[in-house]
Amino acid sequence: MLGDNELYRSIRATRPHLFSATAVFVTPEQVDKMRAVIEAVEAVIATPTYRTAALARASAAAAHDPHNPVYFSVTTFISTSAVRA
Numbered sequence: 001m002l003g004d005n006e007l008y009r010s011i012r013a014t015r016p017h018l019f020s021a022t023a024v025f026v027t028p029e030q031v032d033k034m035r036a037v038i039e040a041v042e043a044v045i046a047t048p049t050y051r052t053a054a055l056a057r058a059s060a061a062a063a064h065d066p067h068n069p070v071y072f073s074v075t076t077f078i079s080t081s082a083v084r085a
Contacts, residue, residue: 011018026034044050055063 045054
């Protein structure tokens with residue numbers, strides 16, 4: 001819940017390094033480089049060959065398919081929070 005001070009205090013107490021006390025500034029070029037790396041990783045992990053290799057090393061629980069088309073993409077995060085000129 002946004003605005004829940006108790007939740008905020010709990011998160012700060014149990015995960016003291018989750019939030020930075022310092023702002024980080026990046027250039028549009030740095031954002032582009034991060035986006036390129038993320039897109040490359042996402043392209044590789046989307047391949048059947050990677051999935052087969054990864055699942056061969058994982059527990060059976062990793063093969064569970066929740067049939068949920070919604071997923072969090074780091075590329076989406078960077079695209080929506082990119083530096084604006």
